[in-house]
Amino acid sequence: MSHKRIPKRKAAIAAGSVVALGAAALLLPNANASQDGAADDATPRTLKAADASDLAAQLAGALGDAFAGSYYDSAKQQLVVNVVGGDNNTVVVQAKKAGAAVRQVDNSTAELKSAARTLKTRATIPGTSWAVDPRTNKIVVTADSTVTGARWNRLESTVDSLGSGMATLKKSAGTFRTFVSGGDAIFGGGARCSLGFNVTAGDGSPAFLTAGHCGVAAEQWSDAQNGGPIATVDQAVFPGAGDFALVKYDDPATQAPSEVNAGNGQIVPIAQAADAAVGQQVFRMGSTTGLRDGTVTGLDATVNYPEGTVTGLIQTDVCAEPGDSGGSLFTQDGSAVGLTSGGSGDCTSGGETFFQPVTTALQATGATLGAGGAGGGAGAGDQAGGGEQAGGDQAGGDGQQAGGDQVGGGAGAGDQSGAGEQPGAGEQSGNGDESGSGDQSGAGAGAPGDGSGHGAADSSGLTESR
Known part of the structure; x- marks a missing residue:
């Protein structure tokens, strides 16, 4: 078997490019830093997306069953956390103190996962997909152009069976x-x-x-x-x-x-x-x-x-x-x-x-x-x-x-x-x-x-x- 080594000059070219681009600040512009020292603990912090992802993981564990997903608001550079149980003020305060914007939603993580299991059992059809969209607090179910006739009817009826406000279906x-x-x-x-x-x-x-x-x-x-x-x-x-x-x-x-x-x-x-x-x-x-x-x-x-x-x-x-x-x-x-x-x-x-x-x-x-x-x-x-x-x-x-x-x-x-x-x-x-x-x-x-x-x-x- 012949073996071929990647030319060393590739690495040299790469290193030179990094230096040049870094000097020009073309490739990786500075992002806004987190405002860790915000005076008001209830004010959502400005976060880079990677920091928002880390905070979301921490809050998912800390909030337990009240946590219903999160997403990054890129326009405001804030983490938005979904919570269920509107009377649980402790959860809301905890999330806000951590620097997140908090939104009350209807569907819990457990309910959304249960709906996904139903889709897996009843609608595993080639040409379909589903994922939770925390921005809508629903499961988005997608069918490609090959899902027609009886297969489309089966998918549609399965989505309907999940109940109003749980999932959306698109082509x-x-x-x-x-x-x-x-x-x-x-x-x-x-x-x-x-x-x-x-x-x-x-x-x-x-x-x-x-x-x-x-x-x-x-x-x-x-x-x-x-x-x-x-x-x-x-x-x-x-x-x-x-x-x-x-x-x-x-x-x-x-x-x-x-x-x-x-x-x-x-x-x-x-x-x-x-x-x-x-x-x-x-x-x-x-x-x-x-x-x-x-x-x-x-x-x-x-x-x-x-x-x-x-x-x-x-x-x-x-x-x-x-x-x-x-x-x-x-x-x-x-x-x-x-x-x-x-x-x-x-x-x-x-x-x-x-x-x-x-x-x-x-x-x-x-x-x-x-x-x-x-x-x-x-x-x-x-x-x-x-x-x-x-x-x-x-x-x-x-x-x-x-x-x-x-x-x-x-x-x-x-x-x-x-x-x-x-x-x-x-x-x-x-x-x-x-x-x-x-x-x-x-x-x-x-x-x-x-x-x-x-x-x-x-x-x-x-x-x-x-």
Whole structure:
């Protein structure tokens, strides 16, 4: 077996980019600090999203049954905590003194979890998903375009049976499927996926996290189309309680910097993993569509893919397309949040997208993330691109999915055009109820810097590819 080491010059390029961007204050603008010394304990504190997530976890334990979820109000930079039991003034005072804004709601966490169990028992239908939205204090149930006829009627009647004010049902124009690819492209078994975050495995060896459906598609992975293997899957979970894989580099001397290559010469240093918060702004890096941003819309989401059910995911409105699986979901201040799993829609029409929480993946695999070792993001920007082609995306469970997921589309990190020379085959064959069509042509679906020479800067200072 041939072994290929990631070129050391990648790390050198990355380091230089970090220094330059840091000096320009382009990538990571200063966020408002927490007002820990507020004179009025009842006044909600101004918090960064990561701090709000930490406070929410603390209050969830402290408030017990009265806690009914929370979300981050990005406009006010405040944590909003839902509580049940309006006469429990002690709970309200406790949450306010901790710095949260408090809102009285009807549905308790226990009631929402009970409703989710009913959905699992009666409405586990391919093409559906559900997650709690603390902003509405309801479960949001989504059905993709394949859920029709008797299956739609069954889903609708199940939602109605939960009672008024417990859940809402909506339709998605796209089709739920896994998205193979991500930050820097990786190739294995004819599939193109993406490296999410570099980590240090429990035995101290360099490794990376990617999507579990990539890990079960191939055992060995390369950083170039038709290149020699550089890493081997150590653990993979999909479907089931997550969608993540730990892949160890074959060469123990591999340099695996803790950063995300965000394209256009931008490098985001990754220092820690963080739990997502509903309402939080997040960024996704993918080898097909480059850098995109959006908002977390739900937590602990259940998604019924054609291959099976996956639980415990983050739901967002960040767009993604086939070729983006496994890629990095992160924050502007350098926290690793998720790994791209799948969803519906594309970066033209939008849609729902789901991510594996990084904190859960780290705990399950025993890996660590951060400056203490290998962690976060792929190397710098000379990853192979140029019209590379993915082969079969995923064998799929029970013969439900097969075929080529995605044509090439610049797998590179920012210095490639990603032309995408061949159309993809039908992404999935369905489960007997539907058939896949040609999923993605890949033309011009390059990584950042795909030939347009233009980007769009959002409010955070990160420059999105277009």
